[in-house]
Amino acid sequence: MNNLNSRFSLLSLDPTIIQKCIHCGMCLPSCPTYQETKIERNSPRGRISLMRAIAEKRMDLTELFAHELYFCLGCLACQTACPVGVDYKTLFEASRQDIEKSQILNNPLRQIARTALIRFLFRSSFRLRTFGKMLRVYQSIGLDRLVPYLPFIPAKLKDMMAQLPPIASHFSSELIQPRETPFHTKVRWKVGLLTGCVQDLVYSKINRDTVDVLLYNGCEVICPPHQGCCGSLHAHNGELKTAQLLAQKLMDAFPLNELDALITNAAGCGSHLKHFSNLFPPGTPWRKKAEEWDKKVFDIHEWLVKIGFSKPKLTDTSQPQPVVTYHDACHLCHGQKIKNEPRIILNSLPFIRFVELEESDHCCGSAGIYNILQPEMAHKLLNKKIAKIKQTAASILCTANPGCLLFIEKGLKKQQLNIQTVHPISLLAQWYKMANPGEPTPQKNQEKLAIPK
Amino acid sequence: MVSKEPTDEALRSLIDHFPKSSLLISKEDLIPYSFDATATFYQPPLAVLFPSSIADIQWILQWAKANHACILPRGSGTSLSGAVVPQKNSIVLSMAKWNKILEIDRNNLTILVEPGVTTQSVQEEADKLSLFYPPDPGSYKISTIGGNVGHNSGGIRGLKYGVTRNYVLGLEVILPTGQLLWLGNKCMKDSAGYSLKDLFIGSEGTLGIVSKVLLRLIPKPQERQVILASFSTLEAAAEATSAIINAALIPSALEFLDRKTIDCIEQYNPAGFPKESEAVLLIESDGHPQAVRDEIVCILKVLQLYNPLDIKIAEEPKDQEQLWKARKVAFSALARKAPTVLLEDITVPRSALAEMIRKIQQISSQYGVEIAVYAHMGDGNLHPVFLADEQNEDLMEKVYRAMKEIFLYAIKLGGTITGEHGVGLAKKEFLAYQYNKEEFQLLKSIKKILDPDNLLNPGKIFD
Numbered sequence: 001m002n003n004l005n006s007r008f009s010l011l012s013l014d015p016t017i018i019q020k021c022i023h024c025g026m027c028l029p030s031c032p033t034y035q036e037t038k039i040e041r042n043s044p045r046g047r048i049s050l051m052r053a054i055a056e057k058r059m060d061l062t063e064l065f066a067h068e069l070y071f072c073l074g075c076l077a078c079q080t081a082c083p084v085g086v087d088y089k090t091l092f093e094a095s096r097q098d099i100e101k102s103q104i105l106n107n108p109l110r111q112i113a114r115t116a117l118i119r120f121l122f123r124s125s126f127r128l129r130t131f132g133k134m135l136r137v138y139q140s141i142g143l144d145r146l147v148p149y150l151p152f153i154p155a156k157l158k159d160m161m162a163q164l165p166p167i168a169s170h171f172s173s174e175l176i177q178p179r180e181t182p183f184h185t186k187v188r189w190k191v192g193l194l195t196g197c198v199q200d201l202v203y204s205k206i207n208r209d210t211v212d213v214l215l216y217n218g219c220e221v222i223c224p225p226h227q228g229c230c231g232s233l234h235a236h237n238g239e240l241k242t243a244q245l246l247a248q249k250l251m252d253a254f255p256l257n258e259l260d261a262l263i264t265n266a267a268g269c270g271s272h273l274k275h276f277s278n279l280f281p282p283g284t285p286w287r288k289k290a291e292e293w294d295k296k297v298f299d300i301h302e303w304l305v306k307i308g309f310s311k312p313k314l315t316d317t318s319q320p321q322p323v324v325t326y327h328d329a330c331h332l333c334h335g336q337k338i339k340n341e342p343r344i345i346l347n348s349l350p351f352i353r354f355v356e357l358e359e360s361d362h363c364c365g366s367a368g369i370y371n372i373l374q375p376e377m378a379h380k381l382l383n384k385k386i387a388k389i390k391q392t393a394a395s396i397l398c399t400a401n402p403g404c405l406l407f408i409e410k411g412l413k414k415q416q417l418n419i420q421t422v423h424p425i426s427l428l429a430q431w432y433k434m435a436n437p438g439e440p441t442p443q444k445n446q447e448k449l450a451i452p453k
Numbered sequence: 454m455v456s457k458e459p460t461d462e463a464l465r466s467l468i469d470h471f472p473k474s475s476l477l478i479s480k481e482d483l484i485p486y487s488f489d490a491t492a493t494f495y496q497p498p499l500a501v502l503f504p505s506s507i508a509d510i511q512w513i514l515q516w517a518k519a520n521h522a523c524i525l526p527r528g529s530g531t532s533l534s535g536a537v538v539p540q541k542n543s544i545v546l547s548m549a550k551w552n553k554i555l556e557i558d559r560n561n562l563t564i565l566v567e568p569g570v571t572t573q574s575v576q577e578e579a580d581k582l583s584l585f586y587p588p589d590p591g592s593y594k595i596s597t598i599g600g601n602v603g604h605n606s607g608g609i610r611g612l613k614y615g616v617t618r619n620y621v622l623g624l625e626v627i628l629p630t631g632q633l634l635w636l637g638n639k640c641m642k643d644s645a646g647y648s649l650k651d652l653f654i655g656s657e658g659t660l661g662i663v664s665k666v667l668l669r670l671i672p673k674p675q676e677r678q679v680i681l682a683s684f685s686t687l688e689a690a691a692e693a694t695s696a697i698i699n700a701a702l703i704p705s706a707l708e709f710l711d712r713k714t715i716d717c718i719e720q721y722n723p724a725g726f727p728k729e730s731e732a733v734l735l736i737e738s739d740g741h742p743q744a745v746r747d748e749i750v751c752i753l754k755v756l757q758l759y760n761p762l763d764i765k766i767a768e769e770p771k772d773q774e775q776l777w778k779a780r781k782v783a784f785s786a787l788a789r790k791a792p793t794v795l796l797e798d799i800t801v802p803r804s805a806l807a808e809m810i811r812k813i814q815q816i817s818s819q820y821g822v823e824i825a826v827y828a829h830m831g832d833g834n835l836h837p838v839f840l841a842d843e844q845n846e847d848l849m850e851k852v853y854r855a856m857k858e859i860f861l862y863a864i865k866l867g868g869t870i871t872g873e874h875g876v877g878l879a880k881k882e883f884l885a886y887q888y889n890k891e892e893f894q895l896l897k898s899i900k901k902i903l904d905p906d907n908l909l910n911p912g913k914i915f916d
Contacts, residue, residue, distance in 0.1 A: 019792050024490045024785045025531040028595045038549040046485030053484050064481040083721045083785035
């Protein structure tokens, strides 16, 4: 664990990682917070200059620095923009780890919230599911609509409760068998499916669609029930020990040697899942296993394009012809450099008209739990995003991250815009079904996606 | 005036005068304003002020005078000369929020902007009206018009279209005394007396604070084509450039990249530069479609005489954009090669390009210092980039000696120590080689007249 800690501490980090920043300013136009405030401290090069001051002991780790690092969305747009190749992600995670270790931001409320969320709830799939079931009951009997009128609940708590996502009627394990085999084609690949935590609770349907798409493309799918969180949330919030434990649990849940690939469909998870090896000291057995793991993790879009996915063939011209646009989730386009693949998939769908979203790779403000912690900045970014979406005149917005889907969906509803938010893979699954209406499907509890024109 | 630490009482009056949101004083806020894009210079300011009015600027100038502090106007801090690195007791005056486009005059083809508007915003605004704002520094996406005026910034289109100075018709300037001036007008010609506005262009914030800029726009060229030519030696590319100029061909851009630079750019974002060459030329012709076609034919004929390894023509806007995007990240991408990169900016008469390049290569091997070169070749504006390491004192000493020798040689060839980055802190030591004593004195006396108390960005260009 010592090696891990030193990799993730500004004071013992390889100094060349910080020195790489030549403060040329190429990152500034890409940084959402700098673009809003025009204050250097809120920019990547400003934050890196503070990290460097701490690493070189010219400055102590201060409360303002800590707040600044939580004001950063961690969207990594700066990393894409940086011609020098500064590894902002490592610097960001190291800083947050140091902040948590220093306990400089600690206050009772924050402690309770972090302990409840990060250390308790998201640490165990059982607890998360139990919480999800409770939430489902709370929402299904309409208690959530009552809350705003209850005088004894503090306003801040009401706000937080209003942010709770609607829980799906079925979790992934209720929709997906532990092993599913293609029914109309021979098995070409054997893959594992990572169901995620928020995705499992809120968007289990996307997981089901992902399985269907994989089956259509000759992949046998192994999907262990009760997988739990991958630890991405913990790593981004300076809880590396827990991130390590969760990574171990997840790796143990899959028969790694038997699989050609491990598929993820949530951008935030994917960006973490591909770097499990960073969590373990070199030379240890877990590191070796994690390196094997890392090589096999693919985002669903990346995997489909790599294996040459079959394009849905639709001849019935009476089918809907929606205008579709696409928002690049930060952790897919900046974290994993996957930009083209989702577009290739969307453009393969017959009868849709794909329109590019201006500034599609600018953060929508969701950024994990950022929208809860920094609602003001998050909503500024969301409103910008929605204004751009409106410009496209699209009836469907696709994006590949549960956080973005939830946040944008909420924003669109608030503005009473009739624009559907869909994961690109769900749209592909729907098109496969329209192209092959007679085919049997292993899917249970399927809800048909209503496609607006 | 010698800058001194302001008293607590003075600082209190400063803090009391401005709202918390416009005056930054915490160390976490000051450290990020302690540098520009030049390596090795670092000094946190005393405070950072986002003025909300001309009156705020006039007040801070008075305060600075009364309290022996100084004022440093700043845009996005992308300058490459140390010009916006604070001196001790500087108040950084950030103009980044003064970023409105105030007026577009279609009848006169002018645009009036606040100084914090980015170069890209002006270009885009012009483009919407099928007009064109040619100055195009590598940092155009974030560099501000105020900063461009302060440095008389150039860019890749300088060859045909000139630099920022050629597009500034008017300036609103606040003098260190607080006096507000409007210099210039919408006329295309003006011979009335000394051109005062020209004095402020390229003055690096040492003479006045620019608060509005009136820029000239021109019609957008109808057609562009880009040639990518690769050569087996640097000199062949340099000689081909001189020959193009000698043939009286003036393309809109004529850029040069050496192997080291190409490798770094390709590592960042592959743009399809050839793998086997030592140098490439990127040449753009723009204008009337027929004129572009004719010019391309003529340029190709000249290039053929210098045994190019390969020649490609990018006609599609998408391909052209990819090449130019790649070219514009050259400096930052080179930072992949070494912990410290020092970017220089000499310009020589265009007939002397090959000789200057030979000399750079010779100096590089003589001192054992790695030097990459890219250039606005058509302008004779070379950017030798020293790949160094701040932690290695021996190497830094050699770099400094090699750099000095390059400057001296450029001057010997009739050149200058800076073509577009300005003098700032980085080159003030070498300015004396370019100007004689009387000329130097004249420069200083201009500063003395306009800024007798040395309030504005002191210690830049000269001491």
